[in-house]
Amino acid sequence: MHRVVGVFLAFAMALCAGRAALSQEAEADGALAVLLDLSLDAPEGVLAELVIAWPGTRRIASGADPGDGADPLYWSAMFQTPGAADTPPHGLTLSCTRYGHRTHRALMSARRAGLRPWPGGADVRLFCEGYGVYWGRELGAELVHGAEAMVETWAEERDPSFPGLRRYRGGDTAPRGGRMVKGFGLETSPAGGKLPGVVVSLEVEIYGFGLE
Numbered sequence: 734m735h736r737v738v739g740v741f742l743a744f745a746m747a748l749c750a751g752r753a754a755l756s757q758e759a760e761a762d763g764a765l766a767v768l769l770d771l772s773l774d775a776p777e778g779v780l781a782e783l784v785i786a787w788p789g790t791r792r793i794a795s796g797a798d799p800g801d802g803a804d805p806l807y808w809s810a811m812f813q814t815p816g817a818a819d820t821p822p823h824g825l826t827l828s829c830t831r832y833g834h835r836t837h838r839a840l841m842s843a844r845r846a847g848l849r850p851w852p853g854g855a856d857v858r859l860f861c862e863g864y865g866v867y868w869g870r871e872l873g874a875e876l877v878h879g880a881e882a883m884v885e886t887w888a889e890e891r892d893p894s895f896p897g898l899r900r901y902r903g904g905d906t907a908p909r910g911g912r913m914v915k916g917f918g919l920e921t922s923p924a925g926g927k928l929p930g931v932v933v934s935l936e937v938e939i940y941g942f943g944l945e
Contacts, residue, residue, distance in 0.1 A: 761867060761869060761872045761875040761876050762875055762878050762879075763875075763876075763877075763878045763879040763880075764786070764787075764867075764875075764876050765825075765876040765877055765880070765919060765933070765935060766876075766877050766878060766879045766880035766883065767782075767786040768827075768861065768863075768917070768935070768937050769880055769883045769884060769903075769914050769917055769937060769939075770883065771829075771859065771861070771937070771939060773831060773857050773859050773912065773939065773941040773944070775808065776792065776795075776808050776810040776829075779810075779812075779829060780792050780810075780812060783812055783814070783827070787814040787815060787824070787825075788815070789814070789815035790812055790813065790814045790815065791812070791813060792810050792811065792812050793811050793812065793813045793826075794810065794811040795808075795809065795810050795811075796808075796809030796810065796811075796830065797809070798832075798836065799836065799839060799840060803835060804832055804833050804835040804836040804839075805833070806831060806832055806833035806835075806836075806856075806857050806944075807830075807831065807832040807833065807835075807836050808830070808831050808832075809828075809829070809830040809831075810828075810829055811826065811827065811828045811829075812826070812827045812828075812829065813825070813826050813827070814826075814827075814865070821866075821868060821926075821928065822866070823865070823866055823867055823868055823930075824865050824866075824867075825863045825864070825865035825933070826863060826864055826865055827861055827862070827863040828861065828862055828863070829859060829860070829861040830859070830860050830861075831857060831858065831859045831860075832857070832858060833856060833857050833858075834851075834856070837851065837858070851940065852908070852913055852915065852940055854908070854942050854943075855908075855913070855940040855941065855942055856941055856942060856943065856944040857940065857941040857944055858938070858939070858940055858941075859938070859939045859940075859941070860936070860937070860938050860939075861936070861937050862934075862935065862936045862937075863933070863934075863935045863936075864932075864933065864934050864935075865932075865933050866924050866930055866931065866932050866933065867930055867931055867933065868924070868928055868929065868930035869929060869930060870929045872921070872930070872931050873899040873901075873919075873921040873931055874889075874899075876919070876921070876931075876933065877901050877919055880901070880903060880917065881903065883903075883914070884903040884904050884905055884914050884917065885903075885904070885905045885906050885907075886903055886904055886905075886906065887901075887902070887903040888901070888902050888903070889901050890902070895922070897922055897923040898920070898921070898922050899920070899921045899922075900918070900919070900920050901917075901918070901919040901920075901921075902916070902917065902918045902919075903916075903917045904916040904917060904938075908940070908942045911941060911942050911943050911944075912939060912940065912941055912942065913939065913940045913942070914937065914938070914939050915938040915939065915940055916936070916937070916938045917935075917936070917937045917938075918935060918936045918937075919933060919934070919935040920933070920934045920935070921933050921934075
């Protein structure tokens with residue numbers, strides 16, 4: 734009897750997983766491309782934009798200003814799209830930080846790694862990095878569908894030494910409409926297990942102009 738119940742539960746979980754994968758295949762088209770169009774708004778505004786793309790997205794954490802706390806443009810927050818409690822878990826955890834010149838100077842003084850000179854005339858920087866998993870077949874290109882048209886440069890890379898690994902990179906070479914996507918990068922690799930899917934890792938860096 735216990736064996737029969739165990740088999741039934743395993744079958745039910747596999748069926749639910751299969752349905753989740755099919756659902757995400759239908760919803761994957763351009764899902765991550767929306768991150769290139771994030772505004773330079775307050776965290777509530779960015780959350781509202783994420784909720785439009787992924788209903789049920791929530792803010793799960795906030796960060797403290799690494800400078801003197803006097804940068805009116807600074808905020809740091811972590812967002813999570815729905816799906817973390819599903820079977821199998823899926824979705825994206827996104828960490829975003831926005832700041833102005835005051836915090837940038839403080840980070841430079843602290844010799845924070847990874848800092849680069851800002852584009853001339855930029856007033857604010859928004860940097861987001863995200864990690865997650867999406868279930869379905871061949872979702873890498875689907876997830877960034879439409880992104881190429883949103884930036885001036887775009888490239889797709891494959892690494893022969895790592896089958897299934899895909900990299901997508903793009904960005905602007907100059908401001909357009911008061912903003913500039915300095916860089917966007919997405920890396921996808923096959924998810925483990927029998928269910929087809931991809932593990933994603935991404936970064937997006939956006940600068941705003943004419944805000945001060």
